């Protein structure tokens with residue numbers, strides 16, 4: 001198996017960006033070059049704010065943003081039913097709408113900045129693992145009535161023409177979704193920031209933030225940035241930088257593998273161009289890649305896992321759906337760390353000491369990070385208020401390490417519930 005991720009191996013040449021080695025001033029300093037930080041920087045530059053500096057501890061896209069499944073679709077880690085139950089129809093629809101707009105923003109940025117990121121327009125198929133068709137009918141009816149989105153029903157026969165596996169009973173197609181190479185997109189965003197006048201430093205971990213009235217100083221090993229506004233967008237990788245934020249977040253890992261090129265077999269098994277995920281709580285997600293490999297993801301854990309172990313358990317999951325792939329070789333396997341709040345909603349706001357933050361996007365973050373970037377940029381540039389519906393989720397404590405053990409136990413419980421639903425429907 002290759003070391004590193006498929007995305008790293010196929011991202012092409014990347015420029016060597018400088019490390020911060022001076023004491024500089026900026027209007028806005030952003031900590032973290034994942035999708036949240038990059039989208040905030042682009043949003044600011046698009047609103048006419050100059051002098052935007054992004055500091056990245058490793059390299060652009062080092063975190064979850066450069067390692068994820070590449071699904072670009074509306075919604076949050078908190079599912080729509082819970083969002084509706086917690087906020088009511090008007091607020092839930094309004095927040096969901098932010099993520100739908102973010103999908104459009106991503107498409108527009110790909111076009112405007114000519115970002116070559118293997119984007120595939122095929123929608124997302126939500127395939128039913130269970131026999132009970134009511135799951136899909138309910139969801140379809142409810143996405144239309146409450147969220148104003150038309151998900152299309154795909155019956156068993158039609159689905160066989162899209163996914164050649166007996167595993168699923170039917171599906172819903174979300175037509176407005178697409179999938180892409182997330183690391184190429186992150187690198188494209190960084191290039192767009194630089195060509196719009198912003199600066200991105202790599203290998204520049206922020207080790208301290210000093211806040212005082214008027215300006216904040218952000219310190220790295222070899223330099224510092226004094227800025228009027230500082231945005232913390234470090235995902236699950238902050239490692240003690242801002243305890244007030246990290247107390248409210250759990251770093252949780254999830255996994256991806258990529259097979260060897262499958263040639264015609266890929267299209268025989270998956271004629272669909274859609275990104276695919278299933279109806280279980282602990283779902284699989286997968287998509288065909290342009291070079292006929294299959295990317296497969298799933299599972300969460302609070303532990304580090306070795307690539308060989310990841311390949312073993314994800315391949316087992318894949319073969320349950322596509323038995324003909326039992327001899328397919330796995331060429332890449334990797335994990336990534338997500339940041340989760342207890343309430344599973346993004347944390348977007350401002351601390352009493354003036355620090356802005358955009359964190360907690362969990363396992364469904366490509367569109368929400370872009371939405372967060374837009375909200376933060378509009379607030380910083382034009383003083384627009386952040387949505388009150390989001391503020392009410394707040395920063396509840398996660399009580400690590402007990403919170404991590406609870407997250408693992410709750411995932412195991414959800415897996416059990418999936419199994420029970422499966423047996424009950426037989």
Ligand SMILES: Cc1cc2nc3c(=O)[nH]c(=O)nc-3n(C[C@H](O)[C@H](O)[C@H](O)COP(=O)(O)OP(=O)(O)OC[C@H]3O[C@@H](n4cnc5c(N)ncnc54)[C@H](O)[C@@H]3O)c2cc1C
Nearest residue numbers: 032034036057063064065068069071206234235336365366
């Ligand atoms: C395996 C996997 C699959 C996923 N699949 C999908 C999917 O298909 N679709 C979807 O919508 N979502 C998916 N997600 C979730 C999504 O990737 C994340 O929610 C999103 O990328 C989070 O972006 P971020 O910018 O908040 O964090 P990150 O991408 O983790 O970026 C944070 C960055 O901040 C940097 N940083 C941290 N601390 C410092 C510091 N002190 N100084 C400087 N820099 C710092 C880190 O090095 C890192 O680069 C997946 C996640 C994983 C891990």
